[in-house]
Amino acid sequence: MFSAMPFGFLFIFVFVFGSVMSLSSLHWLGIWVGLEVNLMGFIPILVYRGIVQETESGMKYFIVQALGSGMIMLGSLMSFNVSLSWETVSFLHLSSGLVILIFGLMLKLGSFPFHFWLPSVMAGISWMGCLVLTTWQKVAPMFLLSSLLYNWDNSSFYGMSFLIIIAGFSSIVGGVGGLNQTQIRALLAYSSIGHVGWMLFCGAVSESALKIYFFVYFMTSICVFMVLWCFENSLYSQIGSLGSEKSKVNEFCLIFMLLSLGGMPPLLGFIGKWLAIWSSCSGYFPGCIFPLLAGSLISLFYYLSLLFSLMFFSGSSLSSNSNQLGNLNVNFSLSEEENNIWVSGASLSKLQGSYKLLIINSILVLNLAGGILISLSLLLSDFA
Secondary structure, eight states: OTTTOTTHHHHHHHHHHHHHHHHHOSBHHHHHHHHHHHHHHHHHHHHTTOOHHHHHHHHHHHHHHHHHHHHHHHHHHHHHHHHSOOBGGGGOSOOHHHHHHHHHHHHHHTOTTSOTHHHHHHTTSOHHHHHHHHTGGGHHHHHHHHHHHHTGGGOHHHHHHHHHHHHHHHHHHHHHHTTTOOBHHHHHHHHHHHHHHHHHHHHHHOHHHHHHHHHHHHHHHHHHHHHHHHTOTGGGSBGGGGGGOOOHHHHHHHHHHHHHHHTOTTSHHHHHHHHHHHHHHHTTOGGGGHHHHHHHHHHHHHHHHHHHHHHHOOOSHHHHHHHHHHTSOOOOOOOHHHHHHHHHHHHHHHHHHHHHHHHHHHHHHHHHHHHHHHHHHHHTSOOO
16 A cells, blocks of 8 residues: 555545544534545545546545535534534534534434445445545544534433434444345445444443444454455455355454454454443333344344355356466476576565464454453443
């Protein structure tokens, strides 16, 4: 990534700084500026390789985020016309400006009913772009929306009700939308929509639950996309081609990560959902959790379908590569210098393979040990 884009660290710093600026600002004008800085830093990371699909997805993302920023600016201006203040605490009375502002944050977040753009964008970008899009890019909109609705009109009832309704629909859409997907990126996009629903629900019932769930989701997503990146991009564009990788260790690692993302106990991804269910029952909202559980079970169904694809399907990628190699005229008479280059290249490939294996083993230990440790710590606490 950084060899193709020399200023990659600068762009990463820019979009991280934009999110931090939005979260730390007390005025909606500063929040809007931070979101724009974040957008300007993230767009080059999406399109740096110059691939047509990535450029198209980058344009889609830019248009959607620009529309969301315009809605935030329009809503803040309309609210400023009523309250004569840019401070966030002065925008808590129900008005048309506040509604437009909330819809702008939901559009940036990719929650229901503004989820339409996320699968289309993720279908054309790299695994590292998918990772940033589904994790860090949700930090500022999620916490701003949760904070705004939780303190709505000096009474959290309306804001909590709205969050719970949107959370239920997001979880169901995330589950149902992934059923007929054949691309892994689109499937993980619908999974992200479902997780957004769970995070919105956690924001409605408990702020600490939202923080813990987002941290667990962040770590689990890093593990999933790092595994997919290690097993390389081209072979895993389609679900049917997953079986073309003959290594059983690779298949086991990918299955392990996907089940963790789906919330299978006792893995790390289960902890956030367990905490959300506990907070719901202790906060006298036990009936509100059922739509989220339904969407989560549907999501787990297509994770298991992906598991069966890994176990029983065989792709044709390797055979096509073999046919292409068969058409080449290879000269096996290597000079001494060429032989040294070939040996050094083989050694480098072996070193990269061991490096990727170390990453995968670390990820497995993190998921299993992290899930068990967090489970024990939550058992000894009050989930406060």
